[in-house]
Structures are given as structure tokens and as C-alpha cells.
Amino acid sequence: MTGSGKMKKKYASGEASWYMTRKQALDKLQVNLRDFRRLCILKGIYPREPIKRTRAQKGSTEKKTLYYKKDIQFLLHEPLIWKMWDMKARHKKIQKSKGKRDFEGAQRLNKGRPKYDLDHLVKERYPTFSDALNDLDDPLSLCSLFAIMPTVSKLSEALVSDCRRLTVEFMHYVIESRALRKAFISIKGYYFQAEVQGIAVTWVMPHHFVYMRPENVDMKVMAIFSEFYTTLLGFVNYRLYHSLNLMYPPKLALTGATPTDTCMSTRELDDERVAALNTPLARARLPDDADDADDDAELALMAAAAGEELEEVRRRRQRTRRLQRLFAGCRVFIGREVPREPMVFAIRALGGTCSWDASCAPGATYSETDETITHQLIDRAMPQGAKKYTSRYYVQPQWVFDSVNCGDLRPVQLYFPGVELPPHLSPFKEEEVTWGEYVPPDKLKLLGQLQGQLQGTEQAAAEDGVGDDPSSDEDEDQESADEKQEDEDNEESDGEEEGEDSDGDEEMEDEAAEDSAKAKMKVTPGKIEKVDDRKDKMKESKEDFWMRARMIKKKDKHRFYKLLKRKKLMQEEARLLTKKRQIVEKEMAERKRQEKKQMKKALAQT
Amino acid sequence: MAKGKKGKSAKKADLKSSKNDVESDIAIESLKRKAVSDEVTDNEDTLPLEQDDEDTLEILDENKALDEYEHDSSDEEDVENTIGDVPLHWYEDYDHVGYTRDACRILRGASRGEIDSFLEKVENPDFWRTVIRQTTGQEEKLTDEDVDMIVRLSQGKFATSAADPDTPWVDFFTRDVMEMPLSARPEHKRSFVPSRIEALKVAKLVDHIKRGFLKLDEEKVEKPRFYQLWGEDGSAGEMRRLYRPQPAPKLRLPGHSESYHPPLEYLPTEAERAEHERRLEETGSARPLPQLYHSLRAVPAYPEFIQERFERCLNLYLCPRKTVTKTQLSGPEELLPELPDKRDLQPYPTHCNQLYSGHKNIVRTLSVDPGGQFFASGSDDSTLRIWEISTGRCMKTVEFKEPVTAVAWNPNPKLSVVAAASGKRVYMVNHGLGDRAAAASADGVFRAPPERDDTTVRSQKVGCAWRRASEAEWAQGIRLTINISRQCKQLSWHAKGDYFATVAPDAGNTSVLIHQMSRWRSQMPFRKTQRAQAAAFHPLRPYFFVATQNHVKVFNLVKQELSKKLSGGAKWISSLAIHPRGDNVVIGSYDRRVHWFDLDLSKLPCHRLRFHGQAVRQVAFHRRYPLLASCGDDGKVMVYHARVYNDLMKNALVLPVKVLKGHSLYDDLGVLDVAFHPEQPWALSAGADGTIRLWI
Structure with missing residues (x-):
């Protein structure tokens, strides 16, 4: 018989069949929760919120973690999970030979242990380079944090030094391409925003202190994340450096050393990082006239835009040009009490040069006594007996950041040492007054x-x-003052007028009042009605709003x-x-x- | 055997001495001092000697053991203690330290008192070199050689002067293969035959390698860690991708309040600080308070930094994601519907122009003269008043015994009749205003009852009694009284002005009655009607509309059948109005809604208007202008622009244009009736505050 097929089962199709709970996923993938976590982080798989939970959970109302079934199948075909299975098997073999006291065999097995790399995952998660740039905020922020962390058991030294190297490399790129756009000192850390190939990348660099690891933070999770992020950042840096004709891994122009070579202690490493930032990089070729490419891009943009937009584009571009040369000609000396890394980065990224006391950290390029210094950053009262140079301005470090955000050098007198600083405003808040x-x-x-x-x-x-506006209030006052004279004249007749007042008086007319009105029957001068146009208009617009809302x-x-x-x-x-x-x-x-x-x-x- | 033991113990002693060299150094130092200066020493100096005599004695033993065969006698007379090589501290608790060969206890030498030892020190010149042998418990005097050796050792020299540090080292076994074997024993055969077991093992490995079970470590080719991963821009590559990827939302960027030096107004007040602390206690987390640091130097580490990064990580891989289509809105106003300019919708009443006060109680009802000069109003003060619209003058007052609940002006301009319902009666009132001829012709209708015909029988069944007014009533203007069984709530005239319908919701089957004025007769159009709320005649065609509690029924009066039933979900209909062209019906309901039905389109309302905050009391259409008004217990009169198009397929356009406010509430009642002027775009409203207002 036609049409008498199998009875349709409930939850066999539709939304109920799209999802898988985490438990089901673990069973399907044959991994434990720890490996699953690693897989999800590296592969970028996350739970999904169903359209309707009860339907997606096959009638159950309890809240479960749901993954797309297709995502889990996607994981199943991932070479990484095969490697993980291999690793698991290898681990079992090693344990077995150890149990048999076959240490040589165990060693051999251990030596050939399978290792995974994440290159293909980067390509897979970010098929185009701009995808990768769009998602660069979290990697940079996490790596910036790891870069100042001490190496503890959960964080391998290689990872921490990778993070250090890669963040410094990225900052080098920003310096070389003059890509810094915004900078902000918050209580959390230093926020920087760079425009990398037209995409805004924002990251936060923590204040340079030793951070206590909170009890409830699992460093393992963050380590897995940073494992992926370092790979991503490495490839991104490679590409960015090549776009600028720079060598990668970068070489410093003067010494030819990589920025973070041969560093022994953490302290030295930190100093090295900053020192590296203060040195230009070696280029593979002599730089072309970068403006040409810029102009081409701009021409294309202009062709696309028209009229007012064109004007807007031009204005924006001019502003960017000016910002890129903001500190050109500034020779800045950074006092020893000022945090060096963010300052060096901000100044160098906008065309300035800077140096510091050679005795406090390596990398100084000129000394304090240099007469050509134009600005000196100082974050304390002027030391007693210190020589004060008249050829330079002594300013507080906020001057640098405010200048960046303003797009112009801020007047230095606002930032002299000991002066009450103007408030430091966030450049990330656009004026949204609507x-x-x-x-x-x-x-x-x-x-x-x-x-x-x-x-x-x-x-x-x-x-x-x-x-109300104070000004309008004043107007009203004036008006009322004018009317006062008339009011005084009419005072006696005011009482009788009430009945004929058409201004919304709901009082019922008294019998007696009516009688007396009849008895008097005379014309009394009317009251001048005050008309406040603004108030009326406001009232009307409110009414309109209400009606439209309905x-x-x-x-x-x-x-x-x-x-x-x-x-x-x-x-x-x-x-x-x-x-x-x-x-x-x-x-x-x-x-x-x-x-x-x-x-x-x-x-x-x- | 004994010799071996001794050798071992000697070695051990050597080790021990090196281990305890700090302690022995002290002892030796003191000894040396004695030897050199030969001074009288204190007790303290001797004490370490006593403590460490074991070591020194053992060194002594070694010294003796140099002569290998010295003690190699079978009887071993000098070994008195037979306990063997056991730790002496086992005997610490006893007064003996071992046994002689004859199984006699070897007693520990009696310890001397301090005075005795002092005396001994003074008397005995060899006291400094006297030690107690632990194994025997006897005092012994060190020989000159012993002392010499101790001194040499303390100076880091060889123990004896005889030792030569420069003797050449002779290896016992050398690296070089000797030409001749050490022993003449011939090699075993297996030294020349390859091992079978090893061969098996190798064969197995080879087999495994061949079959691929065992993989040889491949030469690793070092590839660069980073390389050009992405191709040229635009070529996305043939990569597998995530199913419906949803990128994570970016983190919120910091505002002014997170600055290290924010504007002063962002700093929290005491109250805000307390609130923050309370929230922190309750929930465990709260946004950080803005803080002011006067210089960058003073900014401390942000303690939550790691925590925040960690939470972000957790959110990235644990938080369920959902696609939310967000349109960037500049404000909620963007969602508001665009309405045409209100100036294009004029004219409509905008403000109160005239206030008609005179009623002493709630004004229930009003009705406007079709000529547009007067209107009548009925109130709870049992009066019917007729007013002139333009002047606001009360032209006529008719008093009844009970409150006036409904008033309807006869649409026929040739008859000056107003119908008014008061209590269980409906009165025909000749107001006598305006045209005298009209007043006279109206009186002609009521002067004498018409000739009865067969229909009277039916009207008797209906139970309505038509009665000519008494002389007193006549003088007042009342011409006719119709007694209906229940209180009449609504009156509505047919357009021609001869028929009119009364609605008495409590009257059961006779709740709707149709009366014919010219023939003084009443009829019950339906055998069965449930609680009619309102009724109206179609302005052009022979249709009759009745609103029951939930529905509107449309009857064809010619065919005498139900032609349509409209239902819109209104819970309790209060009023009914029909568009002058007759194709659209509007109802107001006590559940605050106004529903607009298009009779040509559907049984369901095409517009639901929710502009009243309280029950809607009345709805009304304007005869000429596209205007609709509704009033309700919230004291508001809503005016709508209600345009009906000639195109039948096009829905009517209903737009709110004005809210008329002015009536005050009385006893939870607001505006009870509203009506439009027949010619002008004016509206009249009757309020529970006892006033009537004209809106122009």
C-alpha cells in the first residue's frame, strides 16, 4: 500500500537530531574529558545554544551541554585525534614495558613518541589571513600575560619564552608599519589598538608586576589556549613581516641577533625585550616608497566612495598620516621610574626615538646629558640637586598616551611634573549621543x-x-515679570472668571456662582493665556512618541x-x-x- | 676470617673518619695543642676526646693492621671481647661491654668523678694521651707513633712518613689487550658459536620491521616552524570548515571609568561604594570601581587580571553560542513605525473649545442634531438638556423621574424629535427648536394614535405599551412614552427617521426591539437574543447590526436571516459604530480594545487598536471626514484618521492622530460618550465629571 510507510519516530529528525550531548560526544570520540577539552580548544569547537532546548534534548528539560553533531563528526576526522589515540596507545606500551622492567624498550618507545603540530588547524580555523587578523585580540592579550609570567610547573619555559618572543615580534611589526592608532592606560593594564591591514586589533598588556595565581584558575586550560595562540601568532607574524619586506625570524639591524636570543634570567629577558623594541629591525630589501602602495589603496577607496564620503575618507587618511608621524623629531628620555616597555612601544610606533639611563637597563641609545633630547618622561618630583636642562620639556608619561589619542602633541604645560594631570580619557568611547x-x-x-x-x-x-534649560527658564521669568503688571490690575476680577476659564478647569459650577454671574451679567476683561510653544511642542512630540509606540x-x-x-x-x-x-x-x-x-x-x- | 673482618672495619673506620672529620678535627686539634705546648688543660678539652675515642682507636687499629700478619695467630690472645663486630651502643644500658672467652663479663671501667679526673690530670703526665678503649673499657696510653699519626692526619698529610706520594700508578687491569691470556684455560665452544637465542631475537625484530609492526625511527627532516601559511588573498583554500561557525563576541573595550585617572565625576560616592561591597558579598563578583591614581607610578597590579583572562578562555570553549541577528540601531526610535506627517491628516479636533456645564451628575449620553446646531445630552441627574453648540447655551431642559441612559436625535430634519431613554421607558421629546414646521409635523405624529392593524397583536406580544404623554408631560415637550420591560441602554435610529431600535441588555429575548414611530408599534426581530449590548442600522442597505457580548451579528432584514457573524476576541463589547458607507464596523470593548472589521474581507478584525488604558465606552465615526473617535474610562478621547479606500482589496488606513485630554475621572468613570459634529471636524464628549466638551 502506498502511503503506509513506517511510523515516524519522535525525535528522529529535525532539531532533536542536530545535537549531541557532551557525554555522547565523549563516547563517540573515545577520549576522556581532558583530551576532549584539549581537542575543543585547539580545534575551536564550542557548544551551541539550541533553538528550543526541550526539543533538542529529546524532551528532557534538564540543561545539558549540547554540541552540533556535525562538529563532533568533524572532530572524528581530525588528524589530531588520530595522533591522540596513537599517543594513548604508545603511553600504554611504555607503561607495559616499564612494568616488564624493559627500560630500554620503554626508552625507545618514548623516543619515537608521536608529536602533533597545529599548522593545519590554523589554516582550517582561519582560511584567510584577514580571518586570523580579526581574531587576534585574545591571542595577543593572553600571550602578553604569559610573557610576564614566571615559568611554573604548569607552564613550560618554552611556552613562556615563545609568548615573549611572539608578542615582541608583533610589537616590532606595529612599530615598523606605524600601525598604532589608540593607546590607553587603564587600571587593568595598557590597552593598545593597532590597525593591521585595515583591521583594528586591540590588546591589553598587564601592568608589569608579579601576579599571584588565583586558587580557582586552571593554568592548564590557559596553557592549551596559548599553545594554539603561539602557533597562530607565529604564522601571522611571518606573514606580516614578509608584507613589510622584513626578515623572519627578525634580526636586529645593529647586532643581527634575534630580539630575544640568549637570555638567562627572567629579569634579563625583560630588559632584553625592551632593549629589542628600541632597535630597528634588519630588512630583507631596502624599503620601497611605502606611500605608493598607500596611495594606490587610497585611490581605490576614493573611486569607491563619492561626494561626502570622499571628503570623509580624505580627512580620515590625513589624520592617520599625521598620527603616524606624531613623535617624529621627538627625542625622548625615559626616566628610570617610568615603565619602559609601553612607553618605548608607543613612542617608537609613532616615529619617535627614545632612550633611558644605561645603568638601569640595556638598550639605551643616548644618555641623559644629550642636549638634543626634546622631552623627558618623569613620574616623580624633580630630584633634588639634579641638573635640569632647559632644552627639554619634563613631562609625565600620560602625555605620550594622551597625545596618541588626540592625534596631536598635547600642550606640555598640562603634564609638567607635580601638576594636577588632566583626566585620562578612553579613546574607545565614540560619541554616541543618540x-x-x-x-x-x-x-x-x-x-x-x-x-x-x-x-x-x-x-x-x-x-x-x-x-529645562536654564536659559529658557530665564525667558519665562522675564515673561512673567512683564505680565505681573497686568495681573495686578486684574486681581479683583480673577475670582469670578473661573467659571469661563477654558483652560481645563473641571470644577463644577456652583448654583450660587451661576446666580451671581447672572445677577452681575457684565463683560469682564479676559485673562491672557500664557502660551509656551516649547512646552507644547515637547508635549506633542511625547504624545506622538506614545502613539507610535502603541x-x-x-x-x-x-x-x-x-x-x-x-x-x-x-x-x-x-x-x-x-x-x-x-x-x-x-x-x-x-x-x-x-x-x-x-x-x-x-x-x-x- | 678475622683478618677480613678487620680489614673491613679498618676501611669503614676510614670512611667514618672522613665523615666525622669535623668532630675528629676538634679532638685532634686539642691533642695537638697538648702535644705542642704540653699545658695543663681543662676538663672541657678532654671531653671531646672521650667522645670520639672510638674513632681514634679504630684509626689506631688500622695503624696496627699495617702489619698484616701481626695478629695472625690462632689463639688471638689480645682479643678479649668476644661480642664480635656489633655496635657498642647495644651495651649502653649495661655496666659491662662484652664477654671474655671464658664468658665472664668485661666490666666497663669505673667512671671517674670530676675531682678524681682532675687529680689524675695533675698527677699523671700521660693523661692527655690516655684514652678508654671501648671494647674493653680499659684505659690505654697512646704511643708516640699514634700521636704522630694523628698530628699528621690533622695537618692533611699522609698518615705515616713512610708513604711516598710520588710512586707511579700501576693498573691492575689495563685497557690494553694482553697478548697472553691470564689463565691457560681454553675458551668454551659457545664463545665461537653465534647465540641461537640472539639470532631468534634478531629474526623476530627483522620480521617485525618487515611486516611493519616495528617502525624504525625515521630521520626527521627539520622543517621551519613558521612559513607562509596563507596563499594570496582571495583564495580561501579548499579547507574543511566548521559547520555554521559563530565567531565569539569580542571583549568589551574599556570606557572612561576604567582609566587610571578618570574624570572626577566617575569616582564612586560613599553610597555607591557601599552598594558595590554589598554586591560583592552577595554575588562574589562585581565590576571594579573606578579609581583615581594621581600618577602612573602609583598604579598597582590589577589582581583580577589572570582571573579575567581565564574566564575569557572558559567562555571561549564552554559557553554555548547562538546566532543573534543584531541590527545596529541608533536608538529604540528606529523601530517605531513611520507615520505620515500629521499636517497632511488635518482637519481633526485638537483642543477643547467649549465647556458645557449644567448637569449635576454624570453625563451618560449625548446626541447631535443632524443640522449641526444643537445637541442633546442625558445625565444621571434625570434631565435631558439640549444645548446650542456654538454658544454653549442650554436651550431646553426636560426632567424625568429616573436617570437618562440614552439619547438619540431623530435623523429626519423634518421632525424635531429626540428619543430619550429613562428607566424602563423611552420618551419621544419634541424639542421645538429650529424649524417651526418641523415641530408642528412632529406634534402631528404624536397627537393621536394611528389606526391599529394586525401588527398590533404582535406588538402586544412584545409587551411594549405606547402611550400619549399626559398634559403635564406635553407641556414639558414629551409627546410619547413607550414602556419597555427593562432599562434601555441604547437607542439608534434608522437613517430615515421612522424606525428606531432599543437595546435593553437585561431583557432576555426582548433585549433588542425595533419600533416604528409613525405607526406606534414595536416588534421583536429575533426570537432569541442573548444580552445584546448595542444595535445599529446599516446607513444605506437593509441590514441590522447587533453586538452581543462577544460577537457582532449582521442580519439581512429583507431576507430575514443572519448574514454574517464577526468575532474578534473582544471579551465584552460596549459599543458599536458603522462607517457611513456601511462596509466597515468598529466596536469598542470593556477590555480596552477597539476593533475594526472590514465586512468585505474577513470575520476577524483587520485592526486592533490599543490606545486606551481603561474600558472603552463609545466609538463614533464622522459622517463626512475620515475620522474615528473612541472614548474610555481613562478620561481620554482618542481621535484616529480612518481612511477607507474605494479599492475593496485595500485595508482601511487607521492612524492615531490626537489624544484629547481634559475630562477628569469620577467614580472610576471617564468619558462615557463621544460624537462628531455632522458637518465640522469637531467632536463632543460627555464626561463623568458632569461636563460636556467640544473639541475643535
Whole structure:
């Protein structure tokens, strides 16, 4: 009979058949949880959130870790897992020969132990180079952390030194290609953003201290991650260096040594790293005129863009050009109390040269007494009796970072030693005032927009519903003052007018009042109604907003109210911050006034 | 045997001496001093000697053992103690140290008291070289040779002066193969025959290698660790890829608050600090508070750094990922529907122009004169008032015994009649305003009852009594009283002004009645109706609409059949309005909704309007303008632009244009009735606050 096939089983097809729990995956792959973890990390496999959990778990409501079945099959065909099985078998053999006291055999087996490499995984996870660049934030951040870690049992020395080498190599690339765009000192560490082949790569370099390993951190997991990341970074570096006609592994231009060769202790190694950063790299060929390639790229861009976009592209490009030569001509001397690595990186990456006291670390290129030094970074009070050179500016290290973010050298007098520093602002916050986010006035000032902003719409949007403009309040006051005269004239008749007031008075007319009105029956001068256009318009726009919100489609409704809530939260936050700012400013002004007073007093006494 | 033992012990002593050389150094040093200066020593100096005499004695033994055969006598008279080579500390707890050959105990030499030893030291010139032999417990005097040897050893020289450090070293076994064997014994045969077992082993290995069980270590070709992995840009390569890859979200970038030197307003206040601590205690984690450091030098290590990196790692491989299509929105406003400019939708009422106050209680109902000059309103204060719209003057007041629940102005301009429902009665009132001829013709209708015909029988069955007004009532303007059994909630006229329908929800089967004014008769259109809420005539065709609690039923009056039943999910319908063209119906319901039905399209509503926060009381269409109004218990009157297109397939366009606020709430009631002016885009609303407002 046609149509009378097998009865369809439940959960045999559809979403229920797409997923596999972790337990099933382990059984299928014949590995233990530890190996599975390693596989997942190296291969980039992660659990998936099903569309509907109960259906995906075949009716079970308990929350399980679900993987795509196809992902697990993908793992099954992975040479890495074959190697892992081989390793497991080999390990068993070694144990067996050890048990038989056949140590020679065990040694032989151990010697030929299978080893895996991850090259193909890099290619597989990142089929194009730009894919790899897009995912470079985590590798760089983790390797930067490992680069300052002491070698402990869980972290092999080779791994740590690899991390050190590769991060330094990447930083060298950024220096050579002048790719640094943003830099930020946070309480967590130094954030850097570089633009590598048009892709923004952001990483964080921890403050250089000894970090205590927290109890609940499993270094093994991070070690597996860094194992993959070092491989990835190596290939990325190779490619990047070749794109700049640099040799890889890099050679320093002067000594010809690799940046982190022959380092004995950790301390020396750290110093070497910084020293290496201060030295240009040897090139395979003499550099071509790099601008040519740039111009080509730009022409292509310009062809694509048109009109205003063209103008925008040009402006952006000019800014980048200027940023790349920001510290050109600056000879910076770094004081011994200033962290060298981030400073050297930031200065050198934007065309500056720097040096430090040769007695505190190797790699110094000129001494403090050099008269050609233009800036000296100092992070303490000027030492007593030290010679102060008039040919150079003494500035605090924040000057370097603020200059990078500003795209222009900041005025040095704001950063003199002992001066109250201006706030250090994050370059990662774009001005998104449509959401009503708070933008610190310092930022606005920095952008030179403060004048326009004060009365501008954006400010109003930021403080939406916070309160009326003080200026408009004043206007109202004036108006009311004008009207006062008239009001006084009409005072006596005000009481009788109430009944005819069409302004929304809901009070029911009294019988008596009606009678008296009839009895008097005279024309009284009307009250002039105050019309506040702005308020009316605001009211109307609010009403419109409300009506449109009611008209919203059902599918968008949830998202809309969620966003609205978020916006309101943001506005509330902005309101609080504005309020706090006002308080702080008031306090500052008060303090200044007090100081002035005391100064005057002191002057008077003398 | 004894000799071997002795040799061993001598060697051991040698080792021991080197081990304990620090201690023996002290002893030897003291001895030397004695030997050189021959001074009187203190007790303290002698003590280490006593402690270490075992060693020195054993060195002594070795010295003696130089002469190999000296003690090689069978009787061994000098060995008194027979305990053998056992540790002497086994005898520590006893007063003897061993046994003689005759099994007599060898007693430990009686220890001298301090005074005795002092005396001995003074008296005996050899005291410094006297030691106690542990094995016998007897005192012994060291010979000159012994002392000499000790001194030499302490100086790092050979033990005896006879030893020559420069004697050539002679290997006992040499590296060089000797020409002649050491022994003349002939070699065994197996030295010349290859080992069978080894051959077997080798054969097995060869076999394994051949069959591939055993792999020889291959010569490893060192390839460079890193190379050009990716080809030219654009060639993605034929690599297998992950199924539906979902890239991990990037980490949030730091804002101003994470700066080491943030703007001052970001610093937490005391309250925020307390809140942060509370959260930290409750959840164990919280965002770090902004902190201010006045210089870069003061910035400490961030203790959570490793933890944060670790959590990121965990998230990367343990966190389930889901594709979320996120559109970049500049704000929630982007999701709002785009409405046409409101100026294009004008005219519509925008503000309150006139307030009609005079009713002393809730105004339940109102109805506008088809000419547009007057309107009538009914209130809970049992009065019917007729007002002039433009001036706000109350032209006429008719008092009833019970609250007026429904008022309807006769649409026929030739008759000046207003129908009003008060209590269980419906009154026909001749207002006498406007055209006198109209007033006279209206009186003509009511002066005498029409001639009865067969239909009266039926109307009697309906149970309605038509009665001419009494003289007192006539003077007031009331012309006719129709007694229906229950309280009438709604009145609606047919467009021609002869028929009208009354709705009394509590009246069971007779809840909807149709009355004919000219012939003074009533009829029950349906045998069975359940709690009708509202009823209306089609403006152009012979259809009759009845709203029950949940549905709207459309009856064909000619064919006398149900032609349509509309249901929109309204829980309790309150009001009904029909578009002047008759193709669209709007209902208001007590569950805050207004539903718009297109009769040509579907039984389900094509628009659901949710603009009221409370029950909707009334809906109304404008006769000429594309306007719709609804009012409700939230005190609002909503005005919509309601455009109906000639194209039948096109849905009507309904857009909210204005919220009219002004009525105040009274006893949880807001605006109870709304109506449009027949000619102007004006709306009139009756509020529970006892006022009527004109919106223009």
C-alpha cells in the first residue's frame, strides 16, 4: 500500500537530531574529558545554544551541554585525534614495558613518541589571513600575560619564552608599519589598538608586576589556549613581516641577533625585550616608497566612495598620516621610574626615538646629558640637586598616551611634573549621543566642540527630560515679570472668571456662582493665556512618541521596550554623572577661591 | 676470617673518619695543642676526646693492621671481647661491654668523678694521651707513633712518613689487550658459536620491521616552524570548515571609568561604594570601581587580571553560542513605525473649545442634531438638556423621574424629535427648536394614535405599551412614552427617521426591539437574543447590526436571516459604530480594545487598536471626514484618521492622530460618550465629571 510507510519516530529528525550531548560526544570520540577539552580548544569547537532546548534534548528539560553533531563528526576526522589515540596507545606500551622492567624498550618507545603540530588547524580555523587578523585580540592579550609570567610547573619555559618572543615580534611589526592608532592606560593594564591591514586589533598588556595565581584558575586550560595562540601568532607574524619586506625570524639591524636570543634570567629577558623594541629591525630589501602602495589603496577607496564620503575618507587618511608621524623629531628620555616597555612601544610606533639611563637597563641609545633630547618622561618630583636642562620639556608619561589619542602633541604645560594631570580619557568611547550616553565635558573640550555643544541639540538629547534649560527658564521669568503688571490690575476680577476659564478647569459650577454671574451679567476683561510653544511642542512630540509606540508591530515590541529601558538607564546614568560633575566643579571652584584668598592674605602679611 | 673482618672495619673506620672529620678535627686539634705546648688543660678539652675515642682507636687499629700478619695467630690472645663486630651502643644500658672467652663479663671501667679526673690530670703526665678503649673499657696510653699519626692526619698529610706520594700508578687491569691470556684455560665452544637465542631475537625484530609492526625511527627532516601559511588573498583554500561557525563576541573595550585617572565625576560616592561591597558579598563578583591614581607610578597590579583572562578562555570553549541577528540601531526610535506627517491628516479636533456645564451628575449620553446646531445630552441627574453648540447655551431642559441612559436625535430634519431613554421607558421629546414646521409635523405624529392593524397583536406580544404623554408631560415637550420591560441602554435610529431600535441588555429575548414611530408599534426581530449590548442600522442597505457580548451579528432584514457573524476576541463589547458607507464596523470593548472589521474581507478584525488604558465606552465615526473617535474610562478621547479606500482589496488606513485630554475621572468613570459634529471636524464628549466638551 502506498502511503503506509513506517511510523515516524519522535525525535528522529529535525532539531532533536542536530545535537549531541557532551557525554555522547565523549563516547563517540573515545577520549576522556581532558583530551576532549584539549581537542575543543585547539580545534575551536564550542557548544551551541539550541533553538528550543526541550526539543533538542529529546524532551528532557534538564540543561545539558549540547554540541552540533556535525562538529563532533568533524572532530572524528581530525588528524589530531588520530595522533591522540596513537599517543594513548604508545603511553600504554611504555607503561607495559616499564612494568616488564624493559627500560630500554620503554626508552625507545618514548623516543619515537608521536608529536602533533597545529599548522593545519590554523589554516582550517582561519582560511584567510584577514580571518586570523580579526581574531587576534585574545591571542595577543593572553600571550602578553604569559610573557610576564614566571615559568611554573604548569607552564613550560618554552611556552613562556615563545609568548615573549611572539608578542615582541608583533610589537616590532606595529612599530615598523606605524600601525598604532589608540593607546590607553587603564587600571587593568595598557590597552593598545593597532590597525593591521585595515583591521583594528586591540590588546591589553598587564601592568608589569608579579601576579599571584588565583586558587580557582586552571593554568592548564590557559596553557592549551596559548599553545594554539603561539602557533597562530607565529604564522601571522611571518606573514606580516614578509608584507613589510622584513626578515623572519627578525634580526636586529645593529647586532643581527634575534630580539630575544640568549637570555638567562627572567629579569634579563625583560630588559632584553625592551632593549629589542628600541632597535630597528634588519630588512630583507631596502624599503620601497611605502606611500605608493598607500596611495594606490587610497585611490581605490576614493573611486569607491563619492561626494561626502570622499571628503570623509580624505580627512580620515590625513589624520592617520599625521598620527603616524606624531613623535617624529621627538627625542625622548625615559626616566628610570617610568615603565619602559609601553612607553618605548608607543613612542617608537609613532616615529619617535627614545632612550633611558644605561645603568638601569640595556638598550639605551643616548644618555641623559644629550642636549638634543626634546622631552623627558618623569613620574616623580624633580630630584633634588639634579641638573635640569632647559632644552627639554619634563613631562609625565600620560602625555605620550594622551597625545596618541588626540592625534596631536598635547600642550606640555598640562603634564609638567607635580601638576594636577588632566583626566585620562578612553579613546574607545565614540560619541554616541543618540542613546543619551554621558560624554565628559573634558572630552567635548578636547574635541573643540564645547562651544557648539552647550546650546546644541546633542546636549539636549543627552539630558533628555532631565530639566529645562536654564536659559529658557530665564525667558519665562522675564515673561512673567512683564505680565505681573497686568495681573495686578486684574486681581479683583480673577475670582469670578473661573467659571469661563477654558483652560481645563473641571470644577463644577456652583448654583450660587451661576446666580451671581447672572445677577452681575457684565463683560469682564479676559485673562491672557500664557502660551509656551516649547512646552507644547515637547508635549506633542511625547504624545506622538506614545502613539507610535502603541502602533509598533508585535514582533518588534519586546525589543523596542528592552531598548527603551536601556536608553532610559543610560540617560539616568548620564543624569547622575552630570549631577556629580556639577558638584565636583562647584567644589573645585570653592577650593580655588579659598586658595586665592589665602594667597592674598599671605601677600598682605608680607 | 678475622683478618677480613678487620680489614673491613679498618676501611669503614676510614670512611667514618672522613665523615666525622669535623668532630675528629676538634679532638685532634686539642691533642695537638697538648702535644705542642704540653699545658695543663681543662676538663672541657678532654671531653671531646672521650667522645670520639672510638674513632681514634679504630684509626689506631688500622695503624696496627699495617702489619698484616701481626695478629695472625690462632689463639688471638689480645682479643678479649668476644661480642664480635656489633655496635657498642647495644651495651649502653649495661655496666659491662662484652664477654671474655671464658664468658665472664668485661666490666666497663669505673667512671671517674670530676675531682678524681682532675687529680689524675695533675698527677699523671700521660693523661692527655690516655684514652678508654671501648671494647674493653680499659684505659690505654697512646704511643708516640699514634700521636704522630694523628698530628699528621690533622695537618692533611699522609698518615705515616713512610708513604711516598710520588710512586707511579700501576693498573691492575689495563685497557690494553694482553697478548697472553691470564689463565691457560681454553675458551668454551659457545664463545665461537653465534647465540641461537640472539639470532631468534634478531629474526623476530627483522620480521617485525618487515611486516611493519616495528617502525624504525625515521630521520626527521627539520622543517621551519613558521612559513607562509596563507596563499594570496582571495583564495580561501579548499579547507574543511566548521559547520555554521559563530565567531565569539569580542571583549568589551574599556570606557572612561576604567582609566587610571578618570574624570572626577566617575569616582564612586560613599553610597555607591557601599552598594558595590554589598554586591560583592552577595554575588562574589562585581565590576571594579573606578579609581583615581594621581600618577602612573602609583598604579598597582590589577589582581583580577589572570582571573579575567581565564574566564575569557572558559567562555571561549564552554559557553554555548547562538546566532543573534543584531541590527545596529541608533536608538529604540528606529523601530517605531513611520507615520505620515500629521499636517497632511488635518482637519481633526485638537483642543477643547467649549465647556458645557449644567448637569449635576454624570453625563451618560449625548446626541447631535443632524443640522449641526444643537445637541442633546442625558445625565444621571434625570434631565435631558439640549444645548446650542456654538454658544454653549442650554436651550431646553426636560426632567424625568429616573436617570437618562440614552439619547438619540431623530435623523429626519423634518421632525424635531429626540428619543430619550429613562428607566424602563423611552420618551419621544419634541424639542421645538429650529424649524417651526418641523415641530408642528412632529406634534402631528404624536397627537393621536394611528389606526391599529394586525401588527398590533404582535406588538402586544412584545409587551411594549405606547402611550400619549399626559398634559403635564406635553407641556414639558414629551409627546410619547413607550414602556419597555427593562432599562434601555441604547437607542439608534434608522437613517430615515421612522424606525428606531432599543437595546435593553437585561431583557432576555426582548433585549433588542425595533419600533416604528409613525405607526406606534414595536416588534421583536429575533426570537432569541442573548444580552445584546448595542444595535445599529446599516446607513444605506437593509441590514441590522447587533453586538452581543462577544460577537457582532449582521442580519439581512429583507431576507430575514443572519448574514454574517464577526468575532474578534473582544471579551465584552460596549459599543458599536458603522462607517457611513456601511462596509466597515468598529466596536469598542470593556477590555480596552477597539476593533475594526472590514465586512468585505474577513470575520476577524483587520485592526486592533490599543490606545486606551481603561474600558472603552463609545466609538463614533464622522459622517463626512475620515475620522474615528473612541472614548474610555481613562478620561481620554482618542481621535484616529480612518481612511477607507474605494479599492475593496485595500485595508482601511487607521492612524492615531490626537489624544484629547481634559475630562477628569469620577467614580472610576471617564468619558462615557463621544460624537462628531455632522458637518465640522469637531467632536463632543460627555464626561463623568458632569461636563460636556467640544473639541475643535
